[in-house]
Amino acid sequence: MNEKSLDSRILDDGETDRQLVEGRNAVLEAFRSGKTVDRLYVLDGCKDGPVQTIVREARKHDTIISFVSRERLDQLSQTGRHQGVIAQTAAYEYSTVEDILERARQKGEAPFLILLDGIEDPHNLGAIIRTANQAGAHGVIIPKRRAVGLTAVVARTSAGALNYTPVAKVTNLTAAIQRLKKEGIWFVCADMDGELMYRQNLTGPIGLVVGSEGEGVSKLVRENCDMTAAIPMKGDIDSLNASVAAGILAYEIVRQRMSAG
Numbered sequence: 001m002n003e004k005s006l007d008s009r010i011l012d013d014g015e016t017d018r019q020l021v022e023g024r025n026a027v028l029e030a031f032r033s034g035k036t037v038d039r040l041y042v043l044d045g046c047k048d049g050p051v052q053t054i055v056r057e058a059r060k061h062d063t064i065i066s067f068v069s070r071e072r073l074d075q076l077s078q079t080g081r082h083q084g085v086i087a088q089t090a091a092y093e094y095s096t097v098e099d100i101l102e103r104a105r106q107k108g109e110a111p112f113l114i115l116l117d118g119i120e121d122p123h124n125l126g127a128i129i130r131t132a133n134q135a136g137a138h139g140v141i142i143p144k145r146r147a148v149g150l151t152a153v154v155a156r157t158s159a160g161a162l163n164y165t166p167v168a169k170v171t172n173l174t175a176a177i178q179r180l181k182k183e184g185i186w187f188v189c190a191d192m193d194g195e196l197m198y199r200q201n202l203t204g205p206i207g208l209v210v211g212s213e214g215e216g217v218s219k220l221v222r223e224n225c226d227m228t229a230a231i232p233m234k235g236d237i238d239s240l241n242a243s244v245a246a247g248i249l250a251y252e253i254v255r256q257r258m259s260a261g
Contacts, residue, residue: 019151021087022079024050031057036090038149039064043073043084051084062171064145090150095166097176100139101183103166107138110205111185112253115141117173117221118212119242122148126157127243128210133161135250137208140165143173177224180207187225189217190249192239194228202229202253203260210246213239 021030021037030037031054040058042051044067058065073082104111114132119125125148132140148154149169155162170176177187185205209225211217222228231240231248240248 019089019091020076020078021089022077022082022085024054024083024085027085027087028054028057030087030089031061031063036094036150037061037063037087038090039066039088041066041068041073041076041086041088043070044068046084048084054085062144088149091152091155092150092162092167094150094169095139097139097141097168097170097180100141100166100168104138109136109138110203111183111207112137112205112257113139113141113180113185113207114246114250115173115177115187115207115209116147116211116242116246117143117209117217118146118215119210120146120148120212121242122151122153123157124241124243126154126159126162128246129154129158129165129167130161131243131247131250133158133165135247135254137165137250140167141173141176141207142167142169144169144171174220174224177207177209177221186227188249189222189225189228190231190245191217191222191228192230192233194230197229197231197249197252200227200229202256206253208246208249208253210242210249213242 021027037058040054040063042055042065055065073084073086076086100113101111114128114137116125116128119128119142129140150162150167185207187207187209188200188202189209190211209217209221229249231245
């Protein structure tokens with residue numbers, strides 16, 4: 001999904017007023033107070049000192065920065081007083097990967113993580129978080145770029161699960177997988193060309209990696225997984241909704257864990 005269509009979706013989610021911070025002082029304060037900013041929109045070509053201070057602050061926090069036209073800022077603005085900057089903030093605070101691992105340790109359970117590669121639909125993300133909670137996953141990991149964040153729509157679609165299931169956002173999903181492998185976690189990638197999921201050993205410390213409906217899991221992420229798992233398909237189309245696929249595979253992991261005692 002390109003930048004323009006992503007921005008359009010943000011406008012259309014119906015609850016943008018709960019996620020946007022406008023005006024130089026308000027945006028700068030959002031950064032300095034520790035509030036999670038998913039994306040910063042800045043007037044392209046603006047050399048104003050306070051705006052440049054905000055840009056530096058955004059880079060310090062590794063925030064995605066989009067330089068856009070004044071027309072685009074006016075379209076995003078809910079107040080008409082954006083002063084050249086608008087911050088899109090998270091509806092919920094993110095956890096860290098370490099928080100998720102600690103949750104597994106506190107429960108005395110082998111880690112069960114769900115990693116999402118390129119999920120851009122907030123309804124899909126919300127539904128997957130809901131499934132993760134019900135399946136006993138210790139947390140969800142999403143990438144910072146080319147993916148939806150914790151918007152109000154995601155929170156609503158999760159049906160309250162976001163209050164109980166931690167979500168971590170990482171700069172690089174491949175690097176996160178490589179780091180987690182050192183913790184003894186194995187990774188299974190959802191792939192329609194993979195081995196049938198019933199033939200895979202999905203017990204023990206595991207990370208389930210699910211991609212978007214259109215693109216699937218990216219090549220580099222897939223190559224860093226230990227195995228691939230396919231869901232049996234008997235119909236006339238060759239794919240499932242991402243949240244449905246995540247649910248089926250998550251519950252195969254649950255089944256195998258229960259069978260293993």
